[in-house]
Amino acid sequence: MRKGQSETMGLLVIVILFIVIGMIYLRFRLADTGNDYGDVRNSIEANNLLKAVMKLKIGGIDVNEMIWSCHEEADKCRILERELDSAFKSSLSERLNFGYVLKANELEILRFGECSLGMVGSFIAVRDGVVFESRLTLCNK
Amino acid sequence: MRRSSKGQIEMNETLLVVFFIVLIIAIGSLLYYRYFMETAKTQVEELSEQEMSVLLASITEMGEIRCGQGDCIDTSKIIPFSNVIKAHSAYYNADLGFKKITLEIVYPASEHNKAPCDLRAYQQSMYPNNCGFYTLYENEPKQAKKAITVGSPVSIYYPETDEYRIGRLKIESYA
Numbered sequence: 001m002r003k004g005q006s007e008t009m010g011l012l013v014i015v016i017l018f019i020v021i022g023m024i025y026l027r028f029r030l031a032d033t034g035n036d037y038g039d040v041r042n043s044i045e046a047n048n049l050l051k052a053v054m055k056l057k058i059g060g061i062d063v064n065e066m067i068w069s070c071h072e073e074a075d076k077c078r079i080l081e082r083e084l085d086s087a088f089k090s091s092l093s094e095r096l097n098f099g100y101v102l103k104a105n106e107l108e109i110l111r112f113g114e115c116s117l118g119m120v121g122s123f124i125a126v127r128d129g130v131v132f133e134s135r136l137t138l139c140n141k
Numbered sequence: 142m143r144r145s146s147k148g149q150i151e152m153n154e155t156l157l158v159v160f161f162i163v164l165i166i167a168i169g170s171l172l173y174y175r176y177f178m179e180t181a182k183t184q185v186e187e188l189s190e191q192e193m194s195v196l197l198a199s200i201t202e203m204g205e206i207r208c209g210q211g212d213c214i215d216t217s218k219i220i221p222f223s224n225v226i227k228a229h230s231a232y233y234n235a236d237l238g239f240k241k242i243t244l245e246i247v248y249p250a251s252e253h254n255k256a257p258c259d260l261r262a263y264q265q266s267m268y269p270n271n272c273g274f275y276t277l278y279e280n281e282p283k284q285a286k287k288a289i290t291v292g293s294p295v296s297i298y299y300p301e302t303d304e305y306r307i308g309r310l311k312i313e314s315y316a
Contacts, residue, residue, distance in 0.1 A: 002148075006155060013162055024169055028176065041194060045293055051212055052296035055305040056248075090248040091294045091307045 039119050042096065042138045046121030049091055050136045054123055058083045064125055067132055071104045081112050088113070092138070099137040104130050115139035186289060193240075193291045193312045200242065200277070200310065201295055213296035213305065214244065219275045220260055226278050234280050239315040241288075242278040244297065248307040269299055269306075281315060288313040 056063050066083070069076040080102075088098050099113035118139030125132045201207070205225075206218045226233045246254065246269070254273030256262060262272040292311040299306070 002151075006151060009155070010158060013158065017162055017165065020166060020169060024173055027173065041291075044194070044198075049294040049307070052294050052305075052307045055211070055213065055296050055298075056307065057304060087248045087307060090250060091309065093292060 038140070042119035042140075043121065045092070045096070046119055046136045046138045048121075049088065050121045050123045050134060052091070053084065053087050054125070054134070056087065058087075064127070067102065067125070067134070068127055070102065071109060071130065071132070074109075077110050081110060085112060088136070095141055096138050097141050099139075101135045101137075103133045103135075106131075106133075113137070189289050189314055190291055193289065193314055194293075196237075197291055197293050197310060197312055200312075201293075206277075208298050211296075213298045214308065214310075215298050215300065216258075216269065216275070217300050219244065219277060220258075220263060223275070223277050230280075233278065237278060237280065239280055239282045239285075240278065241276070241281060241311075241313040241315075243311050243313075244275040244277060244295070245309045245311065246273055246297065246306055247294070247309050268301070285315045288315050290314075 054063055058066065063080075063084075066076065066080045070080045084100060088100065092098060097114045099115035099118070100111070101108060102110035115137045118137045121136045121138075123134045125134075201212070201214065205222045206214050208215045246258075251270050251273045253271050256272040258269065258272035258275045262268055265271050290311060290313045292309050295308050295310045297306050297308040298304075
């Protein structure tokens with residue numbers, strides 16, 4: 001009888017131990033809800049940077065004018081790419097990479113940068129019936 | 142074996158088992174407590190970051206430094222504004238706390254990007270190419286432990302030369 005009781009008690013203690021460990025494990029597991037705030041911050045940064053870049057003059061020429069030139073002549077896109085690449089690299093925080101796409105009436109005319117997936121900021125301008133869309137994608141390094 | 146010795150051995154076994162179980166539970170509780178404290182610290186930091194992001198957005202919308210039209214900061218208003226803050230430091234210190242708010246010129250960057258854009262720099266003919274950053278507000282505690290930093294690109298406008306540049310508005314909050 002005593003032996004049976006002590007064995008039952010031992011079994012009970014082991015069961016309680018497993019329950020406690022299981023509860024601690026669940027606490028660790030369920031607490032990791034992820035952080036959406038970093039995405040919000042990246043989205044704000046992308047939009048702010050794009051708006052700021054669109055106001056720039058590079059070598060005395062408006063960025064919007066350079067975009068129009070890129071649409072008209074493909075060679076001018078290299079200059080635009082070089083200048084925008086420099087502007088983005090200088091302005092973004094060190095933890096971020098970027099990707100830039102320029103479309104004219106839904107047709108892609110310029111693309112550069114490392115990110116294709118991430119938080120996106122966009123800027124739309126219309127000139128002479130052509131809708132220009134600039135999209136800046138930011139992703140963490 | 143005598144009954145009493147056997148019983149004692151069994152009792153000792155039980156006590157040993159109970160002791161180890163209590164030890165395991167104690168270690169588990171300690172680990173859980175430490176994890177809980179780390180999570181709470183992380184959440185406090187996240188909330189501080191969110192608070193500073195809201196402050197960042199509100200600064201760019203302030204009439205005292207905002208451009209008359211469009212989303213940008215008028216640099217000609219920054220130095221007078223920072224002087225107002227210094228003149229009413231008690232009010233702003235109570236409102237903003239231990240923080241440092243700076244606006245750094247990032248593109249095109251100035252050759253003298255380590256020099257502050259203050260009244261002296263403003264009065265020189267090379268301005269704005271003779272300085273690299275504006276300090277809007279500064280209230281650093283004597284023993285600053287750790288600073289949480291948030292920043293965002295902003296468009297900055299120079300009415301003196303009618304040009305736009307890109308700046309980075311940064312808020313450092315001291316714990």
